[in-house]
Amino acid sequence: MKVKGRAHKVGDNIDTDAIIPARYLVTTDARELGSKCMEGLEPGWVRGVSQNDVLVAGENFGCGSSREHAPLAILGAGIPVVVAKSYARIFYRNGFNMGLVLLEVGEAADRLGQGDELEIDTDKGLIRDLTTGESVECRPVPGFMREILDAGGLVGYAAKRLVQT
Amino acid sequence: MPHTLAEKIIAARSGERIDGPGQIVRCPVSLVLANDITAPLAIKSFRAMGAKQVFDRDRVALVCDHFTPNKDIASAEQVKVVREFARDMGLTHYYEGGDAGVEHALLPELGLVGPGEVVVGADSHTCTYGGLGAFATGMGSTDIAFAMALGETWFKVPATLRVDISGRLEPFVGAKDLILEVIGRIGVAGALYKALEFGGPVVDRMPVEGRMTMANMAIEAGAKVGLFAADDKTLAYCREAGRLGDMPLAPDPAAVYEQRMELDAGGMGPRVACPHLPENVRPVEDLAGTKIDQVVIGSCTNGRISDLRQAAALLKGRKVDKDVRLIVLPATPGVWRQALAEGLLAVFMDAGAVVGPPTCGPCLGGHMGILAGGERALATTNRNFKGRMGSLESEVYLAGPAVAAASAVAGEIIHPANLA
Numbered sequence: 001m002k003v004k005g006r007a008h009k010v011g012d013n014i015d016t017d018a019i020i021p022a023r024y025l026v027t028t029d030a031r032e033l034g035s036k037c038m039e040g041l042e043p044g045w046v047r048g049v050s051q052n053d054v055l056v057a058g059e060n061f062g063c064g065s066s067r068e069h070a071p072l073a074i075l076g077a078g079i080p081v082v083v084a085k086s087y088a089r090i091f092y093r094n095g096f097n098m099g100l101v102l103l104e105v106g107e108a109a110d111r112l113g114q115g116d117e118l119e120i121d122t123d124k125g126l127i128r129d130l131t132t133g134e135s136v137e138c139r140p141v142p143g144f145m146r147e148i149l150d151a152g153g154l155v156g157y158a159a160k161r162l163v164q165t
Numbered sequence: 166m167p168h169t170l171a172e173k174i175i176a177a178r179s180g181e182r183i184d185g186p187g188q189i190v191r192c193p194v195s196l197v198l199a200n201d202i203t204a205p206l207a208i209k210s211f212r213a214m215g216a217k218q219v220f221d222r223d224r225v226a227l228v229c230d231h232f233t234p235n236k237d238i239a240s241a242e243q244v245k246v247v248r249e250f251a252r253d254m255g256l257t258h259y260y261e262g263g264d265a266g267v268e269h270a271l272l273p274e275l276g277l278v279g280p281g282e283v284v285v286g287a288d289s290h291t292c293t294y295g296g297l298g299a300f301a302t303g304m305g306s307t308d309i310a311f312a313m314a315l316g317e318t319w320f321k322v323p324a325t326l327r328v329d330i331s332g333r334l335e336p337f338v339g340a341k342d343l344i345l346e347v348i349g350r351i352g353v354a355g356a357l358y359k360a361l362e363f364g365g366p367v368v369d370r371m372p373v374e375g376r377m378t379m380a381n382m383a384i385e386a387g388a389k390v391g392l393f394a395a396d397d398k399t400l401a402y403c404r405e406a407g408r409l410g411d412m413p414l415a416p417d418p419a420a421v422y423e424q425r426m427e428l429d430a431g432g433m434g435p436r437v438a439c440p441h442l443p444e445n446v447r448p449v450e451d452l453a454g455t456k457i458d459q460v461v462i463g464s465c466t467n468g469r470i471s472d473l474r475q476a477a478a479l480l481k482g483r484k485v486d487k488d489v490r491l492i493v494l495p496a497t498p499g500v501w502r503q504a505l506a507e508g509l510l511a512v513f514m515d516a517g518a519v520v521g522p523p524t525c526g527p528c529l530g531g532h533m534g535i536l537a538g539g540e541r542a543l544a545t546t547n548r549n550f551k552g553r554m555g556s557l558e559s560e561v562y563l564a565g566p567a568v569a570a571a572s573a574v575a576g577e578i579i580h581p582a583n584l585a
Contacts, residue, residue, distance in 0.1 A: 015550045017550040023531070043557070064548065086357065094308070159213075162216055
């Protein structure tokens with residue numbers, strides 16, 4: 001997948017209550033959840049986001065609850081890729097399961113600036129910052145997760161398995 | 166090779182040879198659970214997968230506990246989806262209304278979880294069952310839909326951080342203070358992707374309810390599971406809950422730990438986590454005098470009978486400060502009934518508390534105790550993220566039941582020993 005969009009930076013330990021506060025969990029609709037994305041961090045945050053923009057985060061992104069509404073809200077806001085120093089583990093599974101691509105880049109996330117124009121090739125694991133000319137390489141997606149992504153997410157993967165049984 | 170608790174359970178349940186952390190294994194599950202917030206999404210994924218039936222109708226538990234009793238029309242619609250699914254699938258373990266409680270207090274009480282089992286739940290505090298020696302972990306709804314349909318999941322075998330706790334505990338210091346101290350030392354990502362394994366003389370002496378309080382907050386350090394060995398106390402608890410045939414479980418003496426931590430808790434006082442992260446832990450004395458507007462005693466962390474007994478011991482014959490709302494939510498109908506029989510509810514009401522139904526309610530800012538801007542709460546719950554209990558301008562401090570009860574009386578954060 002290739003994505004081109006602007007970087008929206010957030011800090012370390014961004015929790016799921018920041019990504020989508022519990023009071024909005026009365027729906028499972030991605031677009032509706034997306035309209036409240038990051039409402040727990042900064043009300044109205046999502047108004048600055050355009051389709052295909054990229055979220056750039058610090059350490060332990062997505063910590064807290066297991067709510068799948070968190071990756072759904074990010075996808076619903078029009079963000080297809082998150083680049084972070086590291087992820088909380090439940091969020092990491094959830095992201096892939098919902099089809100949100102998560103790239104883990106460690107400290108290199110600091111080299112990407114707020115509002116920079118990014119061009120990302122998720123297959124090659126390459127992030128180019130078109131504003132500064134910087135390039136960041138990232139860890140390839142682990143083998144097992146690729147199987148799930150290849151099936152179009154966990155729903156597709158399970159559907160295949162259920163047909164076999 | 167010798168195994169940690171996590172490795173031992175995964176090896177036994179998956180039937181695979183476990184050579185150490187990092188290995189990815191497919192593993193059958195003993196129980197799958199979800200709640201009124203996460204089940205609707207899981208059901209949606211379950212149907213999209215083309216699944217027609219759950220893998221075992223006795224081993225999928227759905228508990229409506231977060232926004233129940235239904236707080237508004239939208240949450241009532243969600244519960245309806247869960248109820249109808251439970252009915253369609255013929256699930257044995259569906260809980261709503263008078264038999265529902267906070268899931269992680271309820272399921273152990275009903276004997277649905279036990280040592281050596283693998284439990285996955287669409288709720289991050291599923292790790293609570295590690296207190297009974299179960300490899301139990303939270304996942305998202307789609308992972309849970311997969312497990313509901315196929316009865317299995319996959320894990321990456323976690324590295325283990327072993328925590329040994331020694332020393333003689335001071336009065337008013339309990340499981341909550343110990344887990345807050347651990348999180349304060351290692352941070353909210355201190356055990357990211359790892360298993361926390363607790364042991365040592367303090368843990369050996371600790372009642373099972375305390376172990377569940379500690380395991381419950383393993384996730385607040387980023388851990389996948391928080392594990393305790395299953396000993397005589399565990400087996401007695403499980404028998405009491407109606408289970409048969411549970412076996413003791415311990416890590417191998419030569420197990421390989423990625424990291425070790427020794428905590429000498431002797432002389433340590435109560436601990437409080439300050440806004441807005443569970444790692445901002447300080448001795449209660451440092452915060453003495455901090456004014457509070459609300460105290461919540463309850464949740465999957467500290468809503469069990471032993472917690473209510475501690476709180477009642479301090480509230481007996483005293484009054485809650487006139488500027489504080491004290492909300493007590495016994496975590497399950499069983500705890501509620503027991504507290505009633507022991508006269509604890511009368512103690513709470515005489516002190517001026519609101520005694521509510523079993524619900525997660527205020528812990529996640531759902532209902533039954535939402536904070537206004539500028540308000541400050543002290544709660545026995547597990548998270549104090551910004552806005553967790555209401556307004557983004559509100560604050561939540563976390564503590565054990567003794568500090569919570571004493572502070573409700575004082576109107577400010579106080580060491581229980583200093584209560585007049």
